[in-house]
Amino acid sequence: MNSSNKRRAASEPVSELTTNRLSVYLRCLHQLEASGVETISSQALAEQFGLNAAQIRKDLAYFGEFGVRGVGYYVKDLKRHLRQILGLDRKLKVAVLGAGNLGQALADYPGFRREGFEIVAMFDASDTKIGDASRSGVPIYDIRDLRKVARREHIDIGVIAVPAESAQPVLDMVVAAGVKAILNFSPGTLRVPPGVKLKSVDLTVSLESLSFYLAQGGEDG
Amino acid sequence: MNSSNKRRAASEPVSELTTNRLSVYLRCLHQLEASGVETISSQALAEQFGLNAAQIRKDLAYFGEFGVRGVGYYVKDLKRHLRQILGLDRKLKVAVLGAGNLGQALADYPGFRREGFEIVAMFDASDTKIGDASRSGVPIYDIRDLRKVARREHIDIGVIAVPAESAQPVLDMVVAAGVKAILNFSPGTLRVPPGVKLKSVDLTVSLESLSFYLAQGGEDG
DNA sequence: TTTTGTGAACTAGTTCACAGCT
DNA sequence: AGCTGTGAACTAGTTCACAAAA
Numbered sequence: 001m002n003s004s005n006k007r008r009a010a011s012e013p014v015s016e017l018t019t020n021r022l023s024v025y026l027r028c029l030h031q032l033e034a035s036g037v038e039t040i041s042s043q044a045l046a047e048q049f050g051l052n053a054a055q056i057r058k059d060l061a062y063f064g065e066f067g068v069r070g071v072g073y074y075v076k077d078l079k080r081h082l083r084q085i086l087g088l089d090r091k092l093k094v095a096v097l098g099a100g101n102l103g104q105a106l107a108d109y110p111g112f113r114r115e116g117f118e119i120v121a122m123f124d125a126s127d128t129k130i131g132d133a134s135r136s137g138v139p140i141y142d143i144r145d146l147r148k149v150a151r152r153e154h155i156d157i158g159v160i161a162v163p164a165e166s167a168q169p170v171l172d173m174v175v176a177a178g179v180k181a182i183l184n185f186s187p188g189t190l191r192v193p194p195g196v197k198l199k200s201v202d203l204t205v206s207l208e209s210l211s212f213y214l215a216q217g218g219e220d221g
Numbered sequence: 222m223n224s225s226n227k228r229r230a231a232s233e234p235v236s237e238l239t240t241n242r243l244s245v246y247l248r249c250l251h252q253l254e255a256s257g258v259e260t261i262s263s264q265a266l267a268e269q270f271g272l273n274a275a276q277i278r279k280d281l282a283y284f285g286e287f288g289v290r291g292v293g294y295y296v297k298d299l300k301r302h303l304r305q306i307l308g309l310d311r312k313l314k315v316a317v318l319g320a321g322n323l324g325q326a327l328a329d330y331p332g333f334r335r336e337g338f339e340i341v342a343m344f345d346a347s348d349t350k351i352g353d354a355s356r357s358g359v360p361i362y363d364i365r366d367l368r369k370v371a372r373r374e375h376i377d378i379g380v381i382a383v384p385a386e387s388a389q390p391v392l393d394m395v396v397a398a399g400v401k402a403i404l405n406f407s408p409g410t411l412r413v414p415p416g417v418k419l420k421s422v423d424l425t426v427s428l429e430s431l432s433f434y435l436a437q438g439g440e441d442g
Numbered sequence: 443t444t445t446t447g448t449g450a451a452c453t454a455g456t457t458c459a460c461a462g463c464t
Numbered sequence: 465a466g467c468t469g470t471g472a473a474c475t476a477g478t479t480c481a482c483a484a485a486a
Contacts, residue, residue, distance in 0.1 A: 015454080052456070068468080281446095290447085292445070292486075
């Protein structure tokens with residue numbers, strides 16, 4: 001019997017918190033598999049990685065009945081299911097917008113390649129960078145060729161690492177080039193049309209949240 | 222009358238979501254001030270930046286009565302209050318652990334300096350890097366000198382940008398050196414003792430969440 | 443009149459606890 | 465017996481709506 005027999009309606013909402021946790025579970029499973037563990041209960045998984053067992057079960061049950069009562073989850077099986085749910089069973093092509101320090105670091109970041117992402121292009125507006133490549137060999141194209149290159153290379157995901165003031169115009173270009181999912185590292189509010197997914201990582205907000213802790217909570221903790 | 226007359230008990234919890242938003246509000250106020258706006262209502266702020274007016278008011282009211290009924294908030298005043306609440310009224314010293322691509326990019330990231338963070342040191346274990354400096358001049362020290370340098374330089378915040386396998390040992394060293402707030406860019410679960418604040422930015426989870434969108438939601442959206 | 447500050451209502455997310463399968 | 469999958473209970477977070485202040 002097929003364990004993916006429970007299918008969500010395509011429009012049923014999945015919380016982003018849930019999908020983020022699926023990534024975490026997948027990483028845990030990698031480690032367990034590497035340690036030779038064949039099956040794992042939600043309880044054991046929770047204890048080992050500081051999570052809640054019921055939450056793991058709920059998150060997983062949302063996508064199918066992957067567990068076996070009395071046994072737990074088969075590590076290899078669950079891994080395969082999670083990779084499929086997260087869309088990691090096909091290679092995803094990524095372009096980095098902005099070939100500055102951060103852009104180049106992201107383009108060469110080994111963690112992205114590891115899970116099947118392929119960084120195939122960087123884009124910049126500066127003549128001194130265009131035509132060059134990152135250390136690991138990702139070519140830097142003229143931002144004006146974005147649409148052309150994006151189509152040719154079938155870019156799935158754009159990563160924005162440009163200064164704040166050019167973030168929205170660059171984002172608009174990426175969207176116009178047909179890219180439907182964007183990871184943004186620029187600070188500030190950006191707008192995308194419906195049907196395009198924007199996820200932002202705000203480095204300043206992260207640091208300031210630590211500053212807040214030190215100023216308020218840390219003093220008398 | 223002092224507008225900070227309402228004081229939270231030191232132990233009263235503040236949601237991280239709230240403190241993150243305070244950073245966002247502060248950034249909005251920078252922009253408004255630059256545009257010459259002197260007062261702003263929660264309604265106008267909400268509309269301009271895509272937020273909810275009641276939420277802005279609640280977040281702010283949590284720390285004091287900063288607004289004036291019938292008028293709104295004085296941009297300059299509120300900015301000052303937020304900077305003080307977020308602990309940005311003093312310079313905070315930051316050290317980056319790991320002088321690889323990502324570490325160097327973070328050390329030179331202009332956004333950190335802008336809000337008063339001062340990146341004063343990088344640490345690495347590789348002889349070829351120790352003694353060198355980042356492009357913008359941040360010196361790279363031997364990780365074994367962490368404790369000494371951290372004390373001498375009064376490091377407030379550590380930023381971890383080392384490979385996954387060394388993340389926990391490096392984190393332990395940072396904690397042992399007396400640093401109470403850490404921003405982590407390594408993937409995986411890390412543990413810190415109580416009294417130390419760890420905030421993690423997981424680049425792989427972020428990308429995988431976009432992959433999920435493309436695999437599940439994007440197709441038929 | 444305008445707009446804050448805030449209790450009340452609502453919505454989302456987490457955890458509990460147990461029926462039911464293996 | 466052991467563990468999943470899940471309704472019910474609970475907790476956290478958001479939005480509404482309005483009294484009170486300027």
